[in-house]
Amino acid sequence: MSLVKKFATVASGTLMSRIFGFTREMLMAAALGTGPVADAFNAAFRFPNTFRRLFAEGAFNSAFVPLFAKEIEKHGMDGAKRFSEEVFGVLFTVLLCLTIVMELSMPFLVRYVIAPGFANDPQKFESTVKLAIIMFPYLACMSLAAMMSGMLNSLHRYFAAAVAPVFLNIILIGVLAYAWYRGHDALAVGYGLSWGVMAAGLVQLAIVWIAVRNAGIAIGFRRPRLTPNVKRLLILALPAAVTGGITQINLLINTNIASAKAGAVSSLVYADRVYQLPLGVVGIAVATVLLPELSRALRSGNLKEAANLQNRSVEFTLFLTLPAAAALLVMSEPIVRLLFERGQFSPDATRIVADVLAIYGLGLPAFVLIKAFIPGFFAREDTRTPMVFAGVSVAVNVTLALTLFPIYAAAGIATAEIVAGWVNVILLFYTLVWRKHWGKDIPLLTRIPRLILAAAIMAAGLHYATQWLGHLLASGVPLLVRATTLGSLVIAAMVIYFALAFGLGGANAGMIKRNLKRKRAAASNETEKTAE
Structure with a gap:
């Protein structure tokens, strides 16, 4: 199977999630706007979601996948099953203790960590x-699900x-539709959404659990023990969790800062x-597929294939994300107005959110490139270097956010995020080149400026077109007319x-048909056929 087909498989699932996510946010915007309940729910949900990204997805998709794949190669499916059970026992025990501690400490955490600005509003x-x-128990469900997702990817x-x-x-x-049908007030909607999140965690865990069983691995519970394999995982997972969750670290810090101004948390x-739509569909898909593929190429000693995988992945991600970034930059206000401006979501809220979205557009290529560069470190079991760069990125983000927020509010925080993202990209890329883990690729170097030029010309055309058709995209125009025009x-x-590109x-x-195909050795092909 070619890389592009694997990207498409992951991207299709992510795209479905993002489309339903848009629908959810449109209903939430109409029901809650950027009011106090919206701020409360978004701040509360971001806390377990951040931990999930840091200690589940970041750690296990970065540290667990290479070790699990190595177990399959060395000891077959029986060794992989034993390793996964060892990890499951430790992970389940840690999550249970963490959940209990966090639940008991929640008032303190909200006051001093999550949203200190809310303390003035009882x-x-x-x-x-x-x-x-x-x-918060959603964290435990999704952490276990992330482990099993890593197994499935491998x-x-x-x-x-x-x-x-x-x-x-x-x-x-479903919760929002039921609340609308029954006429629930904003606070009741917030509670309904919270219970919905908890239920969704159980459902998602059940789905991947069944998929793992169908793949031939029935995980049983083992008494938690720090075996050599588990110790190796923990050594790799801690920095990998920080690195993989750098965006989430910044978001949690920014939520803390933004809580000082009403509506800022929800606007962000x-x-x-x-902006998560293009980031998720392209960036996450590439990162999910690239790590196990790159790990396999490096273990087999095929450095040429590894370099080709990295270059073609960057080429492909930029090909798709540069036009998305340009569109977000010049069309943010019509997009936000179409998606959210109804019910409790006012025209003023549209302008604020549109400003933030336009800034995010400038950072979209950076966030995608981070996901394409980091597997180059993790596949070599180097999780420390990206962690250090992540720490630098956080420092840049916090410094700029504290400086710009009093002046520009939510837009200042968004600016801090994208600057921090580009700093991280530069550090990652420079280090890969310096270590000779990134070979010079003439086709890539010649195509990137041309893709940027194509996206810039497209953006200029969109800018003038939205000005010319502004009367069809304005507030008060029927929804169908705005949707058709946009x-x-x-x-x-x-x-x-695409014509220009x-x-x-x-x-x-x-580039699309051949360069993304894996040119694998016969032995590797046989391994893949056996696994599939």
Whole structure:
């Protein structure tokens, strides 16, 4: 199977999740706007979600996958099963203790860690504490699910892990629809959403658990013990968790800072939801597929294939994300107005969220490149270097956020995030080149400027088109007219970009069809067939 097909498999599941996520956010915006309950729910949900990204997805997709794949190669499926059971026993015990401690400490955590700005509003503070207590067990479910997703990725079974998050959005959409039908007030909606998050965690865990069993590994519970394999995992996982969750670290810190201004937390969340579509569909798909593929190539000593995997992945991600970044930069306000401006979501909220989204557009290529560069370190079992760079990125983010937030509010925090992201990209890329882990690739170096030029011309065309058709995209215009106009602009922009990208030589059919295919040795091919 070619890399592009594997990217497509993961991206299709992620795309489904993002589409349902848009629907969820549209309903939430109408029901809650950027009011106090929206701030409380978003702050409360971000806390377990951040821990999930740090200590589950970041750690296990970065540290667990190479070790699990190594067990399969050395000791077959029986060795992989034994290793996964050892890890499961330790992980389950740690998560149980962590959940109990966090639940008991929630008032303290909300006041001093999650949202200290809420302490001046007793009702918002109390709501945030209660909602966070309901939702925090979601962390345990999703951490165990992340481990099993890593197992599935190593076994080349990508779809179940990619599609499981869809059910979070489906359940929350159901909660919002029921609340609308019954006429619930904002606080009741917040509680309903919190219980929905908890239920979704159980459903997602069940989906990947069943998929792992169907893949031939039935995980049993073992008494938690620090075996050599588990110790190796923990040594790799701690820095990998920090590195893989750098975006989440910044988001948690920024939530803390933004809590000082009413509506800022929700404005950041709504903008984040929109830019997560291209980031998730392209960036996460590439990172998920690239790590096990790169690990396999390096273990077999095929350095040429490893370099080709890295270069083609960067080429492919930029090919798809540069036009998305350009569109977010010049069309943010019509996009936000179409998606969110109804009910409690006012025109003023549209302008604030649109400003944040435009800034995120400038950082989109950086966040995607981070996901393409980091596997180059993790596949070599180097999790320390990216962790150090992540720490530098956090320091840049915090410094700029504290400086800019009093002046520009939510837009200042968004600016801090993207600057920190680009700093991280530069450090990662320079180190890969300096260590000779990134070979010079002439096709890549010649295509990137042409792709940037194609995206810039497309952005200029979109800018003038939105000005010319502004009367059809304004508030008060029927929803169908706005949706049709915006959809037409997006289609026209895609035609222009792809025509320019291929016409200028930034892309060609070979790049899409051939360069992303794995040129694997016969032994590696046989290993893959056996695993599948």
